[in-house]
Amino acid sequence: MPHQCTNCGRAFPDGSKEMLSGCPDCGGNKFQFHPGSIDDLNASSDPDPAPNTTPQPDPTDSRQSGSGESSPPESPETTTDSTQTTASDSNTQAANAVTEDTPQAANAVTEDSAQAANAVKEDSTQAANAIKEDSTQADNDVKEDSAQASARSDVVSPGELEAAKATPPEGPPSNSAVDDGDADRPDIEELRNELNEQFESIKILNPGQYEINLMELYDRDEYIISLREDGRYVIEVPDAWGVTDRE
Amino acid sequence: MGLLTNLKDSISKVTDRLFADSEPKRIGIYGPPNAGKTTLANRIAIDWAGDTVGPESHIPHETRRARRKENVTIERNSQTVTIDVVDTPGVTTKVDYKEFLDHDMDKEDAVRRSREATEGVAEAMHWLREDVDGVIYVLDATQDPFTQVNTMLIGIIESRDLPVLIFANKTDLEDANIQQVANAFPQHETVPLSALEGNNMDEVYDKIAEYFG
Numbered sequence: 001m002p003h004q005c006t007n008c009g010r011a012f013p014d015g016s017k018e019m020l021s022g023c024p025d026c027g028g029n030k031f032q033f034h035p036g037s038i039d040d041l042n043a044s045s046d047p048d049p050a051p052n053t054t055p056q057p058d059p060t061d062s063r064q065s066g067s068g069e070s071s072p073p074e075s076p077e078t079t080t081d082s083t084q085t086t087a088s089d090s091n092t093q094a095a096n097a098v099t100e101d102t103p104q105a106a107n108a109v110t111e112d113s114a115q116a117a118n119a120v121k122e123d124s125t126q127a128a129n130a131i132k133e134d135s136t137q138a139d140n141d142v143k144e145d146s147a148q149a150s151a152r153s154d155v156v157s158p159g160e161l162e163a164a165k166a167t168p169p170e171g172p173p174s175n176s177a178v179d180d181g182d183a184d185r186p187d188i189e190e191l192r193n194e195l196n197e198q199f200e201s202i203k204i205l206n207p208g209q210y211e212i213n214l215m216e217l218y219d220r221d222e223y224i225i226s227l228r229e230d231g232r233y234v235i236e237v238p239d240a241w242g243v244t245d246r247e
Numbered sequence: 248m249g250l251l252t253n254l255k256d257s258i259s260k261v262t263d264r265l266f267a268d269s270e271p272k273r274i275g276i277y278g279p280p281n282a283g284k285t286t287l288a289n290r291i292a293i294d295w296a297g298d299t300v301g302p303e304s305h306i307p308h309e310t311r312r313a314r315r316k317e318n319v320t321i322e323r324n325s326q327t328v329t330i331d332v333v334d335t336p337g338v339t340t341k342v343d344y345k346e347f348l349d350h351d352m353d354k355e356d357a358v359r360r361s362r363e364a365t366e367g368v369a370e371a372m373h374w375l376r377e378d379v380d381g382v383i384y385v386l387d388a389t390q391d392p393f394t395q396v397n398t399m400l401i402g403i404i405e406s407r408d409l410p411v412l413i414f415a416n417k418t419d420l421e422d423a424n425i426q427q428v429a430n431a432f433p434q435h436e437t438v439p440l441s442a443l444e445g446n447n448m449d450e451v452y453d454k455i456a457e458y459f460g
Contacts, residue, residue, distance in 0.1 A: 006393055007427060030393065202365060208344030208358030210365040214399055217372040224369040227362050 003031040202227065271318055271329040272459050275379035277371065277404075279396055280307040280337025280364075282385045283416040287442035288334035291455075292316045294448070300334045306350045308364035310336045313374055321452050328460035330381075335374055336367025338396055375403060381410040381459045388415040388423035388439065392431035401432055410458045413437040414451070419444045 003012045003019055007028030012019045022029045201216040202224065210227075217224070222235040276284045288300040301314045316332045342364045347357035375382075382404050386392050404411050412435070415428040419441040429437040438454050440447045 006391075006430060007424075009430060030391065032393065202369065208354075208361040210342045210361065212340050212342070212365060212368050214338065214340060214368075214372060214396065215403075217369055218376055218403055223373040224366065226366055 002034050002036075004034060006030045006032050202233070271331050272380040273315075273331045273333055273378055274381045274383060274455070274459055275333045275335055275371075275374055276383045276385060277335055277338065277375065277400060278385035279387070279390075279394070280339055281305070282337065282387045282390075283442050284337065284385045285310050285334050287383070287385055287414065287416065287440075288314070288316065288332055290442045290445060290448065291319060291321075291332055294452075295319045295321050300332065306352075307346065308337060308342070308360060308367065310334060311360070311363040311367035312336065313367075313370050321456055323453055323456035323460075326456065326460065328456045330455070330459055333374060333379060335371040336364065338368055338371050338400060339364075340396055342368070375400075375407075379409065383412050383414055383455070384435075385414045385416050385442075386428050387417050388425055388428055389417055389420050392428045397431065401435070405434075411435055412454055412458055414442075415439045416442055418446060 002014055003016070004010065005012075005019070005023040005026065005028045007030065008023060008026040010023055010025050011034075012031070018024055019031055023031075201213050201220060203211040203213075204227070205211060222237050225234045225236050227233045276288050278284050285301050285303045289303060292298050292300050296316060296319050298316070300316045301310055303309065313336065314334045316334075318329055319332050320327050320329045342361050344354065344357035344361035347360050348354065352360070384397075384401065384404070386397065401411070413428065413432050415423070415425045415437050417423055418425065418439045423439075425437065425439045436454065438447070438451055440451050
């Protein structure tokens with residue numbers, strides 16, 4: 001479960017403390033979470049993006065990937081290639097990841113589902129999680145993860161405790177941890193679920209202050225034409241007889 | 248048989264040409280607020296249609312209704328491609344009138360702008376669902392591209408199998424980081440440009456012709 005600097009692409013093993021004070025290479029403080037192993041990350045990330053200031057992949061290739069055809073199949077090929085030609089510092093990182101922490105590799109398997117869901121969250125959350133993971137690893141070999149531990153400490157009722165114990169392993173995020181083939185991109189289903197849980201398509205917090213659920217707006221058949229201050233809004237409803245405005 | 252095959256070929260050529268001529272592709276210009284979408288739309292429209300699409304502003308959410316410029320014919324390498332350019336309102340998950348108060352706007356105007364901007368987001372999402380055949384996704388190269396909005400919109404565009412070009416705009420600014428934009432969406436081609444200054448527009452038009460022609 002490595003992290004990657006979004007600025008220079010350097011990869012860090014899971015739980016690495018190096019990244020907590022910024023990327024040692026470029027000073028960047030934004031990191032991307034990758035559910036795969038660090039080997040995958042080192043291999044799939046661009047080994048040396050610097051010389052190529054304007055990325056110019058083969059136009060035909062990118063055209064294909066634009067039509068959603070071939071980007072996943074391409075990754076494995078570039079994986080082997082770039083592993084061989086990876087810059088020396090990346091190699092040392094990869095070696096570190098392997099030699100330094102075998103418990104960490106094991107931990108990657110028992111990594112909790114909430115952790116996987118965090119792939120889409122902000123880097124601050126990731127940094128916080130990195131600390132939690134680290135302390136969890138150092139402290140014990142217990143299977144339960146940091147999210148569960150914190151949930152456990154907050155929960156009062158035994159019934160709720162059971163529910164909290166039961167649900168996380170079965171939740172959808174654990175699926176994504178397993179089958180998330182292209183680790184570069186957060187799962188759109190996760191984003192959809194996360195936002196749908198939050199609110200309907202447009203939430204009026206106060207006059208002039210709105211929160212917008214993009215997926216809900218995109219998914220709905222009706223098209224919101226105008227908002228009213230009293231919370232009502234006008235929608236255009238497509239139906240068999242053409243377009244109708246309703247309020 | 249040869250006659251039939253020839254006849255079939257010529258009929259399909261005629262129908263292809265008919266549809267190709269009658270239906271220019273609608274290319275939506277999408278992106279977060281203040282990325283330079285309208286500046287780009289105006290640049291394209293001025294270069295190839297001699298007209299503008301809409302007013303530009305440094306105040307976010309200046310474009311609150313989608314605007315379309317039809318039949319923009321771009322010539323590249325003795326080929327022509329005709330597209331409808333749709334300049335869409337900036338997409339965001341939060342709109343707050345307070346951000347407009349810093350721009351010498353009174354509260355009433357700021358609240359109205361905020362409401363219209365939210366309606367604009369709804370319209371942009373509606374267009375994305377119904378009415379566009381390809382997307383130019385414009386990002387301000389001086390800003391962090393790793394945002395929920397960008398990830399989600401690119402995800403939607405990919406799920407619809409729409410051809411998409413990522414434009415890293417504002418390369419005239421010193422802190423523009425093209426590589427960061429390219430790293431954010433490695434599965435797509437990133438084209439650097441300054442729509443304001445007209446930098447690298449040749450490549451922009453080459454790519455538009457290649458992707459949407």
